[in-house]
Amino acid sequence: MDQKTRYSRQTILPEIGASGQDSLAAARVLVVGAGGLGCPALQYLAGAGVGTLGIIDPDRIDVSNLQRQTLYKTSDAGAPKATAAREHILQLNPGITVHAYIEELTDKNVLGLFSGYDIIIDGTDNFAAKFLINDAAVKTGKPVVYGAIQGFDGQVSVFGAGQGPCYRCLYPQPPEGVVLNCAEAGVIGALAGIVGSVQAMEAVKLIVGDASFFPLIGKLWLIDARTMETRAIRIPKRKDCAVCSRPAADIALPNYSPVCFAAIVVEVDCNSIKDAAFIDVRELPEWEAGHIAGARHLPLSVLQKNPDAFTPPEHGKACVLYCQHGRRSKKAAEILLNAGYQDIFSLKGGYEAWKNQAAL
Numbered sequence: 216m217d218q219k220t221r222y223s224r225q226t227i228l229p230e231i232g233a234s235g236q237d238s239l240a241a242a243r244v245l246v247v248g249a250g251g252l253g254c255p256a257l258q259y260l261a262g263a264g265v266g267t268l269g270i271i272d273p274d275r276i277d278v279s280n281l282q283r284q285t286l287y288k289t290s291d292a293g294a295p296k297a298t299a300a301r302e303h304i305l306q307l308n309p310g311i312t313v314h315a316y317i318e319e320l321t322d323k324n325v326l327g328l329f330s331g332y333d334i335i336i337d338g339t340d341n342f343a344a345k346f347l348i349n350d351a352a353v354k355t356g357k358p359v360v361y362g363a364i365q366g367f368d369g370q371v372s373v374f375g376a377g378q379g380p381c382y383r384c385l386y387p388q389p390p391e392g393v394v395l396n397c398a399e400a401g402v403i404g405a406l407a408g409i410v411g412s413v414q415a416m417e418a419v420k421l422i423v424g425d426a427s428f429f430p431l432i433g434k435l436w437l438i439d440a441r442t443m444e445t446r447a448i449r450i451p452k453r454k455d456c457a458v459c460s461r462p463a464a465d466i467a468l469p470n471y472s473p474v475c476f477a478a479i480v481v482e483v484d485c486n487s488i489k490d491a492a493f494i495d496v497r498e499l500p501e502w503e504a505g506h507i508a509g510a511r512h513l514p515l516s517v518l519q520k521n522p523d524a525f526t527p528p529e530h531g532k533a534c535v536l537y538c539q540h541g542r543r544s545k546k547a548a549e550i551l552l553n554a555g556y557q558d559i560f561s562l563k564g565g566y567e568a569w570k571n572q573a574a575l
């Protein structure tokens with residue numbers, strides 16, 4: 216088959232060209248999880264001619280997966296995802312090499328696997344895997360194209376690339392307490408398709424590296440599929456990050472038990488979000504002693520009794536909760552996210568940080 220014809224619609228783009236195509240052919244990308252995110256990512260990476268793809272997934276295809284994992288056919292039910300995905304993407308593009316690993320990613324096999332690839336795509340659906348992928352990627356110096364979906368919300372970022380932050384700069388630890396079982400959490404197929412495709416786009420940008428490309432390094436891209444509102448918030452690198460601030464040799468790999476997403480509170484800086492509605496969750500005397508102009512007052516103690524005391528701000532506005540130092544607002548944000556409210560953030564450093572910023 217004529218490879219020139221196959222890739223002509225992308226090599227005609229000046230940002231890709233023949234040299235970008237050569238970079239794609241030379242690239243090695245490992246996709247962790249061949250599910251809702253991994254399937255679309257694999258399809259676009261295979262189509263684009265990424266020369267070597269790895270697929271790791273221990274699971275077999277269930278009929279209930281097909282609503283979102285449209286790479287598979289009904290007749291694939293019962294087959295291992297990794298080998299079925301390999302077979303299908305080789306039919307799409309027989310000119311690439313695809314390795315299938317029918318196993319779980321663990322602290323034992325992760326370093327060996329990552330060492331054979333340039334870029335890791337995180338298509339997993341639980342915190343344990345996401346922290347393991349992050350820590351191992353930072354240790355081995357590989358960028359991770361991270362993706363996550365929960366209900367109608369999606370997130371994408373690029374972690375561990377260059378001087379950018381890592382996943383632990385965003386979430387230092389897995390959340391505490393019992394949250395949704397991954398198999399029970401609701402998910403809508405088309406959103407998985409959007410997020411997985413954005414992950415493939417980010418990987419192509421990292422591989423081709425044209426000067427006009429700005430991968431999501433240091434940025435968390437968020438989409439609410441209910442309204443199609445999107446935003447990209449800045450994620451600074453934490454100087455005291457337990458992983459990416461350390462020498463590689465000192466990074467110990469974690470071994471958490473799987474915990475699904477729910478109540479993942481994103482902490483933002485004073486100027487991360489334009490035009491946000493501020494909510495002060497401190498108690499009355501603190502509020503009366505001074506607060507952010509235009510903020511609403513809703514104490515944490517009230518929210519703890521009744522999350523529905525909260526009314527979301529007008530359409531499309533993000534909500535930034537704050538307290539004195541940023542701990543109570545995180546708790547309050549967790550309560551609201553668990554109650555099903557969206558676009559809720561916690562102000563890092565609280566009112567104190569805001570005052571210092573305002574004084575500049």
Ligand SMILES: [Zn+2]
Nearest residue numbers: 381384456459
């Ligand atoms: Zn970090």
